[in-house]
Amino acid sequence: MKKVITGNQAVAYGVILSRVEVVSAYPITPQTTIVEELSELIANGRLNTRFLKVESEHSAMAALIGASTVGVRCFTATSSHGLAYMHEMLHWASGARLPIVMVNVNRAIGPPWNIWSDQSDSLSQRDTGWIQLYCENNQEVLDTILQAYRIAEIVRLPVMVVLDAFVLSHTSEPVDIPSMEEVDRFLPPFCPSYPFEPEEPKAYSVITTPEYFFEFRYKIQKAMEEVSEVSRKVEDEFYVHFKRRYGAIERYGGEKADLLLLTSGTVTSTSRLVVKKLIEQGINVAGVKIKRFRPFPAKEISEAIKGAEKLAVIDRNLSPGVGGIFAQELRAALYPGEEKPVIFGFISGLGGRDITPELIEEAIHYALSHSQPEEEILWLGLKK
Amino acid sequence: MTKRMTFKSVSEMPEIPISMGFMDWNKTGTWRAQRPYYVDKTPPCSASCPVGNDIVSFIQKIAEEDLEGAWRVLREENPLPGVCGRVCFHPCESRCNRSFLDEPVAIHALERFVADDMELRKEKVKREIEKAKEKVAIIGSGPAGLSCAYHLARFHYPVTVFESFSLPGGMLRMGIPPYRLPREVLEREISLIESMGVEIRTGVTLGQNLDWEELKSFSAIFMATGAHLSRALGIPGEKRRGVFQGLEFLKKINSGKKVTLGERIGIIGGGNTAIDVARSVLRLGKKAIILYRRSKEEMPAFEEEISEALEEGVKIRYLVSPIQIHSRNGLKRVECLRMKLGEKDETGRRKPIPIPNSNFFIEVDSLIIAAGEEIEFSFFPKGWERREGILLTQRDGSIGVKGLFAGGDLTSLQRTVAHAIGSGKRAALAIDCYFKGRDSEETLRQILIGEGPSISIFRYLHPDERPMDSHIVRFEELNMDYFEQARRQKESKLPPKVRIKDFREVTSTLPSSLAIEEAGRCFSCGTCNGCETCYVFCPDASILKREGVFLREVDYEFCKGCGICFTECPRGAITLKEEAK
Numbered sequence: 001m002k003k004v005i006t007g008n009q010a011v012a013y014g015v016i017l018s019r020v021e022v023v024s025a026y027p028i029t030p031q032t033t034i035v036e037e038l039s040e041l042i043a044n045g046r047l048n049t050r051f052l053k054v055e056s057e058h059s060a061m062a063a064l065i066g067a068s069t070v071g072v073r074c075f076t077a078t079s080s081h082g083l084a085y086m087h088e089m090l091h092w093a094s095g096a097r098l099p100i101v102m103v104n105v106n107r108a109i110g111p112p113w114n115i116w117s118d119q120s121d122s123l124s125q126r127d128t129g130w131i132q133l134y135c136e137n138n139q140e141v142l143d144t145i146l147q148a149y150r151i152a153e154i155v156r157l158p159v160m161v162v163l164d165a166f167v168l169s170h171t172s173e174p175v176d177i178p179s180m181e182e183v184d185r186f187l188p189p190f191c192p193s194y195p196f197e198p199e200e201p202k203a204y205s206v207i208t209t210p211e212y213f214f215e216f217r218y219k220i221q222k223a224m225e226e227v228s229e230v231s232r233k234v235e236d237e238f239y240v241h242f243k244r245r246y247g248a249i250e251r252y253g254g255e256k257a258d259l260l261l262l263t264s265g266t267v268t269s270t271s272r273l274v275v276k277k278l279i280e281q282g283i284n285v286a287g288v289k290i291k292r293f294r295p296f297p298a299k300e301i302s303e304a305i306k307g308a309e310k311l312a313v314i315d316r317n318l319s320p321g322v323g324g325i326f327a328q329e330l331r332a333a334l335y336p337g338e339e340k341p342v343i344f345g346f347i348s349g350l351g352g353r354d355i356t357p358e359l360i361e362e363a364i365h366y367a368l369s370h371s372q373p374e375e376e377i378l379w380l381g382l383k384k
Numbered sequence: 385m386t387k388r389m390t391f392k393s394v395s396e397m398p399e400i401p402i403s404m405g406f407m408d409w410n411k412t413g414t415w416r417a418q419r420p421y422y423v424d425k426t427p428p429c430s431a432s433c434p435v436g437n438d439i440v441s442f443i444q445k446i447a448e449e450d451l452e453g454a455w456r457v458l459r460e461e462n463p464l465p466g467v468c469g470r471v472c473f474h475p476c477e478s479r480c481n482r483s484f485l486d487e488p489v490a491i492h493a494l495e496r497f498v499a500d501d502m503e504l505r506k507e508k509v510k511r512e513i514e515k516a517k518e519k520v521a522i523i524g525s526g527p528a529g530l531s532c533a534y535h536l537a538r539f540h541y542p543v544t545v546f547e548s549f550s551l552p553g554g555m556l557r558m559g560i561p562p563y564r565l566p567r568e569v570l571e572r573e574i575s576l577i578e579s580m581g582v583e584i585r586t587g588v589t590l591g592q593n594l595d596w597e598e599l600k601s602f603s604a605i606f607m608a609t610g611a612h613l614s615r616a617l618g619i620p621g622e623k624r625r626g627v628f629q630g631l632e633f634l635k636k637i638n639s640g641k642k643v644t645l646g647e648r649i650g651i652i653g654g655g656n657t658a659i660d661v662a663r664s665v666l667r668l669g670k671k672a673i674i675l676y677r678r679s680k681e682e683m684p685a686f687e688e689e690i691s692e693a694l695e696e697g698v699k700i701r702y703l704v705s706p707i708q709i710h711s712r713n714g715l716k717r718v719e720c721l722r723m724k725l726g727e728k729d730e731t732g733r734r735k736p737i738p739i740p741n742s743n744f745f746i747e748v749d750s751l752i753i754a755a756g757e758e759i760e761f762s763f764f765p766k767g768w769e770r771r772e773g774i775l776l777t778q779r780d781g782s783i784g785v786k787g788l789f790a791g792g793d794l795t796s797l798q799r800t801v802a803h804a805i806g807s808g809k810r811a812a813l814a815i816d817c818y819f820k821g822r823d824s825e826e827t828l829r830q831i832l833i834g835e836g837p838s839i840s841i842f843r844y845l846h847p848d849e850r851p852m853d854s855h856i857v858r859f860e861e862l863n864m865d866y867f868e869q870a871r872r873q874k875e876s877k878l879p880p881k882v883r884i885k886d887f888r889e890v891t892s893t894l895p896s897s898l899a900i901e902e903a904g905r906c907f908s909c910g911t912c913n914g915c916e917t918c919y920v921f922c923p924d925a926s927i928l929k930r931e932g933v934f935l936r937e938v939d940y941e942f943c944k945g946c947g948i949c950f951t952e953c954p955r956g957a958i959t960l961k962e963e964a965k
Contacts, residue, residue, distance in 0.1 A: 097399045156399055193399055203403040215394040216401060 001177050007168030010138040010175050011103050011161075012037035014145030015075050016047060017183040018101075022074040024052035024063040028082040029115045030165040031105045035077060057082040061089035061100075068098040069204055071192035073149065076100075079165065080107035080121045087125065090158075094129025094220060096205045097193065099152030099159075101145060102130075106265065106316075107165045108351045116352020117165040119265065119317035123293070123325045129220055131159040131227055132293040134264045138173040140291075143244055146178075146187055150234045153190050155223045162293075165352065167266045178242055186241045224295040231292070248297035251304045253286030254279055259367055260305055260341075261287045262313045264326060267348075267355050271314075274360040285364055290326060298333035305334075305341060312344040312367040314355065314380065323347065323377040344373045348380035355381070412924055416945035416963055422936040423959050425853045425910030429476035429491060431834030434802035435462045436809065438842065439476055439491055440911045441850070446494055446903035447913075455502045458495065460842040462805060463534035463577050464527060464556075466503070466569045469496025470891070471560055472802045473686045481909050484859040487872040489906050490894075496875075497899040503572055513581035514540040518603035518819050521546065523590055526554020527801045528608035528792025530577055531808030532815075535841055537580040539816045544602070545582060548589035549639075554610055555793070556801065558635040559657065561664050562887045591763030604815045606781070608792040608808065611757040611799060617652065621709030622753060626716060630657045630754025637664055645670055646749020650718055652676075652706055653754035654683040659690060661754050662698040666884045672698045673748065677705040677723050682733040692890065695880045701746070705738060709751060718746045759794055772797065779837060780814035780824040781807060789814055806838050813844060857910035857956050866917065866954035873902040912936055912957035918949035 005013070011034045015023070023042065025035045042051045054060045060076045067074040078086060083104050093100050108118035122132060133148065135141045141163050148159040163169060194202065208216065231248060239245045251260075253275040263271045268289040275287045288304050290297070305311060315324025322328055327345035334340065344367045349355040359381050366378065389404070391397045429439040438457050445454035458465040469492050480488030520536050522529045525547035533543045551557060553570050578584060588594045590609070599605055614629035616622060628643070630653065636643050649665045651658050654676035662672035674693075676683060679702045683690060694700070703723040710717040722742035725734040758773055768783060769776040774795055781789040791807030793799045810828065817824035828836075831843045834856045842850065875891045877883075883890050894902065914934050919927040926943040928935045938949075950960040 095400075194402055201406055203407045204400065206401050206403055206407075208401040212391065212397065212401065215391075215397055218394055219397070219399060 001179070002174050003177055004172045005138060005175050005177075006033065006170055006172050007135075007138045007141050007163050008033040008105070008170065009037060010142040011077060011145065011163075012041070013175075013177050014142045016041065017142075017178065017180060018075075018146060018149050018187060019073065019184075019189070020049055020075045021072045022050050022052065022064065022067040023076065024054055024060045024067075024074070025076045025078065026054055026057050026060050026082060028057075028079045030107060030169045031077045031079040031082070031103070033170070034103060034105075038075075057085040058089055061086045061093060061102075064100050065089060065093055065096060065098060068093070068100050069096065069192070070196040071190065073190040074100060075102070077103040077105070079105040080109050080115075083121045083125060084109060087128070090125055090128035090130060092205075093158045095216070097156040097220075097223075099149070099156055099190070101148045101152055101159050101161065103145070103161045103163065105163055105165050105169045114351040115165065117167055117266075117316065117349070118351050119162075119315075119325070120350075122160060122162045123317050123319070125160070126294055126325070129157065129224075130294060131155075131157055131224075132162060133159065134162045134291055134293060135168065136266060136268045136289060136291075138168060138171075138175045139244070140246055141168065142175055142177065143238065143242065143246070146183060147231070147234055147238055149187055149190070150237075151227065151231055154230050154234070155226050156193060157220070157223050157227070162265070164266045176242075182241055186238060227292075227295050228297065228299065246291055247300070248290075248292040249300045249304055250289040250291065251286060252289070254284045255286075256307060257284045257286035258308060259285050259310045259312060259364065260308045261285065261360070261364060262290060262311055262326065262330065263287065264290045264293065265316065267314055267316060267360075270355060270357055271360055274357050274364065277357075278361070278364060283364075283368070285368075293326070293329070296329050296333055301330065301333060302337050302339065306339060308339075308341050310342045310344065310367050312346060312363050314346045314348055314360070314363060316347075316349045316355065318347055318350060342372060344370075344378055345376065346378045346380045353381060411941055412944045413926075413939075413941045416940070416943060418945040418947060418960050418962050419940070420938055420943065420945065420947065420950050420958050420960050422912055422938075422957060423853050424851065424912060424957060425855045425857050426834040427909035427911060428479040428481060428856050428858075429489075429909075430838075431856045432475045432479040433833070433838055434475070434798070434800065434806040435468060435472075436806060436833050436838030436840055437461050437468075437476075437495070438840065438850075440906065440908050442498065443489065443491070443494055443903045443906040444908060444911070444913050446498065446899060447906070449900060451498060451501050454498045458498055461809070461840065463531060464573050464801075464805060465495050466499035466573050467527070467556060467565060468802060468805070469493065469499055470565050470569065471556075473800055475802075481857065481859045481862060481907055482905060485864065485867060486869045490872050490874070490902050493873065493875050493894050494899055494903060497894045497896070499569075499573075500893045501896070509576050509579045511579065511581045512537045512540055513542045515542060517541045519544070519601065520604045520606065520815060521599050521602035522606045522608065524554055524608035524610055524792065524794075525552035525574075525584055525586075526608055526610050526792055526804060527556060528610075528794075528804035528808040528811075529554065529606065530574065531805040532606045532608065532791065532812045533582045533584075533808075534577045534580070535809055535812035536815060537577070537582050538841070538845075539812065541815070541819075543582045545584040546588040546590065546594055547584060547586045548592075550587050551639075552584045552586055554608075558638055559631060559660070561634065561638060561660050561667075563663070563667065563883065563890050564660075566889045596765070604787045604789065604818060606808070606811050606815065607775075607783075607788070607790040607794060608804070609760070609794055611759045611793040613758040613760050614753060615756040615758050617706065617753055617755055619706055619708055621711060624709060624711045624716075626711065626714060626750050627709060628750065628752045630661045630752050631757055633661055633752050634664065637668070643668075646714065647671060648673065648748045648750075650675060650716065650746060650748035650751045651754055652751070653756070654678065654685060655754065655756060656685045656689060657757070658754035659685045659693050659698075661752050663693050663696060663884075664887075665752075666696055666698060667887055673746070674698060674700040675704050675706060675718070675720065675746065676700060676702055677736040678733065679703060679725060682725075692877075696884050697880070703736065704746075705736060707743075710745075714749065716748050716751045718748065718751065720744055720746060757793070757799070778825070779810065780817075780828055781811035782814055782818075782824070787818065809841060810837070810839060813839060813841070853910075853959075855910070861956040862907055862909065863952060863954045863956075866915075867907065870905050872905070873898045908955045908957075910956050913955070915954060917952050917954055918958060921948050921952045923948065
C-alpha cells in the first residue's frame, strides 16, 4: 500500500510492522512526531505495546536495556542533545550486546541553539559500539528499520537508524508500506541469547576483571566485522520479499569516472541530480552514497573507487581540529590499500543550511580543476 | 554452591559476562551505609481527629472492600461512627494532605458509609462486662458519657449511665435536629453500646432523684453533664413572653413538643445552635432571620451548615447587635445597633464595635436567643475548681478528687461531638489506670496520636500491633509521581425546597461504588498499604516476600542501602537512617 507520509511517520510504520513490544522515549524536536505517532497508536490500543514514560533520554535507553535484556523487541527515537544525554547508556546497550534499534533524527548540537539538520549528534557517538545507518529517503527509512532489527538480532549489536531533520523527518513522500504478513515473513520474533528466567537467576553484565574484560571487547569488534556479510544476506532476503535493496554503499553515475563524489543522507539525492546533469554535459563523474557509517564499509568503498583519481567528500558535520568525519574515516580506510586517490574534504550545510545543487557543482568543479586541495578543509558555502 | 568459571580462550567465553548461577555469595549488605526500615507514621487526619480515629486504616479496608474490617477499625476508637460521619466538623479533612493535590478525601462520608453499611448487616455485639469488676457511674448520656461507657465496657467494667431526660443521647438528641442526625442512627448506635452490657438509666437527675450518697456504691464516677444553660444577652426585654432560649427551643421540638411561634422568627447568634434553630424554624413553616454581630467570616457555625441554611432560605443579617427588645401586642421590635469590625480578639476573630447612633428596629413575631451555652454548676459540690465557665481537669479527665473524672462540654470550650467522644475515651483509660494503680499520664503519653491530645485505645489494648511513630506526615514527604488528580465524591443532598417540608435527613449516604472509589483517593500518608512499589524498585531484590506475601521487611544481608525504596515509597512509610559506624 502506497501512502504519502513524512520520514517520522515512516519510522512509526517501521516500528509497528516490526512488532515492537516496548517503546520508551522522551520528546525532542525534530523527533517528536515519531513519539507522538507511536504513543497515540499505543494509547488507542492499536498496538500491543507498552509505552514507558520517562524523564530523560538516559532513562529511555536504560528502560530499553532492561526490556531488551529480558527478551523484548524495543525501540526509541531521539535527536541531538537527547542523544548526547543517552551517551552512557549507548555504551551499555552495545557492551551488553542488546539488539536495540533506535532512530536518531540528525540535528545540530548547541550552542548556538539550532534544530536543523547536521550529523554532528550521531557522529559524536561513533565509538559507542552502535551500528549506524544513514537514510536518503522515507522509503529507505521504513525499510532500514525492518532490516535493522534483523541485523541487530543476528549480530547482537544495537543499531542507530539516522535520518535528516526536516528534510526527511517532516517532509512527505510516497512510501510503499508493506503488509504485516509480508514483514512477519521477513522478520522472525526476537529470541534473546540469554533468556531471562526467574527460576534460574543470573546476573547480567556483572563486574569483569582485567582477566576477561579485554576478550569481551574483542568479541564486540568481531561482531562488528560480521555486519557486512550479515547485512548483505539480510538485504538479499529483504529483496526477495520487497524488491528493494540499498547496500552499505551505492555507486551511481559514470562507469569509469576519474572523480567520485561521496555523500551520505539526503545530500545524496541532490548529488544524483548534479551528477546526472554533469554527465549530460560530458563530464565523467560518478557518485557514491555511504549508507553505513559503522562499521565503516572500507572494503566496499575500496571496491567502488577503483580507478578513480580524485574523491570529493561532502561532510555535513565537523570534528573541530580535524574536519569532516566521513573524509577522515575514508582516509583511514584507504590508507592500507594500493589505490591512493586525492581526497577533497568539503564541509557544507552545518546547522541545516541548504546544500544546493549549485554548491555540489561548485565542489565537483573545484576538484576537477585542482590536482590537490589547497586546504585540508574546503568550506563549501561559507560566507567569506 | 557457586563455582567460579575459568576460560582458556576467547572462543569459550559467552557474549557477555553473566553469572550462570546464584549470586547469594555476594553479601552486598556489607556495603550499606544507611538502613531503610518500615515504620508507620502519623497521618495528619488522625492527628487532628479529636476522637482519635484510625482514619487511614479504615479507609484502606474500604478500598479493599472489607467493610466489616473497616467497621471494626472504626469501633476500636469510636462507638458513634454513624453520628460522627454526619455531624462532626471533620478537622481531619481540613488537614488532609490530598488537598494539596486536589481536594481532601471525603472522610466523613466514608465513616458514615461504613456505619450505615453495618446497619444493613445487623451485626451482633458481644456482651463484654464482667460483674466482678469495679463498678463505674457515668452522669450524662451524651457523646462523652457514651464514649466513656463504651470503652469501659470494652475493659469489662460494669457501667451504669444516668440520664436526666427520658431518652439517652444528651445533646445528640436534644441539640441536633433530626434532619442532620436521624433518630434511628443515634438509637442504633446507643443500642449497640447497651448490648455490650452498659446499663442506661433515664429520667434520673443528679441533685433531684439521684444524690451523691447513692453514687458511693460506685468505685469511680465520670461526670459528663454538658452545657445546657442558654447564655443570656443581658439586654432589657429578653425575659419577655415570646422570647425563647435557643437550646430550650431545640430540646422542645426535638422531643416532639409543640412550640407556639409567630410567622417571622428572629434568631440572635452565629453559632451552630443559631443555625440549627433557624433551619428548624423553616421546617415548621416559618421565616427565619439570623442577627449576628460580626460578619460571615467570624461565624463560629460550621461553614457547610451556614451554606445549607442559606440555600434553604434562612436570612442572615450581619454586623447587627440587639440592645433592647420591645414588645407590643405579641410583636417584637428588636432595637439594634450597627457594628463594624475592629482588631482581632483572643479567639482570632475580628471584634465587633458598635457604631454610635446607628440604632434601628427589626420587627419579628418571635425571638430566639442562641448566643451560646453555659454550664449548670448548681448541683456540684463546692470546691470543684472551675475557670472561664468550665470545670478544670487534668489531661486524663481527673478533677483532683479520688475516683472522680469529668469530660465533654462540662470541661471544654471546644464543644463538639468529637471533642466530647475524645474526652470520654481519655477518662475511660484514666479510670482503668486508676483501678489498676497505673500512672495514667504516663500511659496516656504512650498512646497519644501524634502530639495528642487524642489517644489510641487500640494501641492501649494491643501494644505490639500497628505501632505508629508520632511524626506527622507532611505533603512534601509523599511521592506525587504515584497519584493523579481525582474528583472528591460528594454525598447527594435533597433539593432545598424538599428539605424544608419536614425534618427528614438532608444528606444521603454514598453508594458503595462511589465510597470505594473515594477510599482509593486516600494517600495513606505514612502508612504502608502493601502497594509493593518498594518491592518492584529494589535493585537488590531485598524487599522480602514469603510465599507471595509481602512482609514489610528488608533483607539486610543484601540491602545496599541505596534508598530507592525510601525515595519511591508513595506514602513515606519507609524511613532511612544512617548505619551506626
